[in-house]
Amino acid sequence: MHPLAPGRKTPPANCPACQANAHAADACQCHAAGRWCHGFHAATLDPDLLDAWWKTNPGFGAGVACGPARLVVLDVDTHTDAVPARDRILPGIPIHQDVPLEGLASGYHSLALLAALHQADDPTTDTGTLRVRTPSGGLHIWYLDHAGLEFTCSTGSSSTRALAWQVDVRAHGGFIVAPGTTTHTGTYDPLPGAKTPAPLPQWLSDNLVRTGHLKDKPVPLPTVQPAAPPRARQAVLAAGGGRTGANRLLEPLLQDVANCAAAPEGTGFTGKLNRAAFTAGGLAAAGHLTHTEAEQTLLAAALAARPARDRHNRTVIRAGLAAGARRPLHLEARG
Known part of the structure; x- marks a missing residue:
């Protein structure tokens, strides 16, 4: 303190x-x-x-120094800033044009959207950990560092490292106002629920790794990974997947990619992602879906399986799409 x-x-x-x-x-x-x-x-x-x-x-x-206390605090803001471009709301996660963003106005909404994409509970309503209402109407959500990982601070508006729009991260190299502290603008009031920080949820830990919040150098992720199939299907559908002929052909390949979340290695993830990207590239070249739709759908499936390997995922996807585009896949010529 x-x-x-x-x-x-x-x-x-x-x-x-x-x-x-x-x-x-x-x-x-x-x-x-x-x-x-x-x-x-x-x-x-x-x-x-x-x-x-x-x-x-x-x-x-x-104040509480977050690093020595092993704290990771999500600082949810309610600023009146204009909503940024779709690629800045959840950095590194594409939001399909078909997803309506009307009503998106604060960090509460962007954090809820991030949780929904991972089929996870909204941290702002997590009564299992300490939550503190700020005088401005924002929220501090307190968690303990995930075992073996140390994270650094960021702001939700950063162009280099951010978890979500209007969601700051307080960790090593920063501090957080303690509950009960009163400033000229009001008091930091703890909300009903837990009075101590809970362990950082795995999906949040994965996303902090994915967005470059690791302190000093990358640390291997724990070997236990969340189950993939239900999340994968939701991610595919959220990215624009439907029941067209192109989707019927592509969806099993995307499911194979996302199923790789069952284990951290030995699943043939890169090969499966490349196969899906090659097929999507052929479909896009034949006019069955746009290149943007193909890339966003592939990124959603890859994120469900390997959230900490965003750069690798994008490299494989772009190479596969480019290769597939050289061989247009005309569905009417099949069977």
Whole structure:
């Protein structure tokens, strides 16, 4: 825990000496002397030191350094920003043009959409973990780091690393306002339900890996993977799959791809994805579906099986589509 400036959601200023001489937090002598300089870097569990800080400054709010506490907090925003392009709502996940986006207005909606695409429960309604309503109407959803993985922070508007539009991630290298803290704009109120953070759900962990949130370097995913078939079919349908002749031909191949989620290796995933992409490329070249529809449908199936391998998936899909396009697949010539 560490102090926040009275009435604010940011740490207090450094001491005059630190302000006058810029230096790294880990080189600061103030921490050894019991001072709170450098924000969350001063976080401690020492009850005597905490008592001394708040006795001297009873107006302090409280912050929690996420990294040392092994926290991953989803900070759901309700800003009035304009809705971005479809490829920025859920970075790395294509949203088909047939999916209506009317009413999409905040991080609540984009996070619910991400959960729906994974056939998972909406984290904003997860009473099994600590949730804190912010003064602006947003929500902090607290989870504990998944075993063996450490994640870093991001903002939902980032062009380089983001989980979902208007959903910030607070983890290593950041802090979160503690429940019960009051600022000039209001109080951070815990909602009914669990009063402590639950373990980070596997599907969220997978998506944090997929979107580049791993700290330092990639860590192998746990070997237990979620079952694929129901999710795969929903992903295919959400991406525009129907019962046309092209879809009847393509859907079993997409299902084979998504079924690879049953095991992390040894399933022939790349070959199956390439086969589906080749077929889709031929169908697109023959005019049975557009190239965009083919690519989005393939990406949805691949995501269901290997969410942490987005770059690999895209490379295989594009190569397969290009190869298939050189051999148009005219359904009327079949059987």
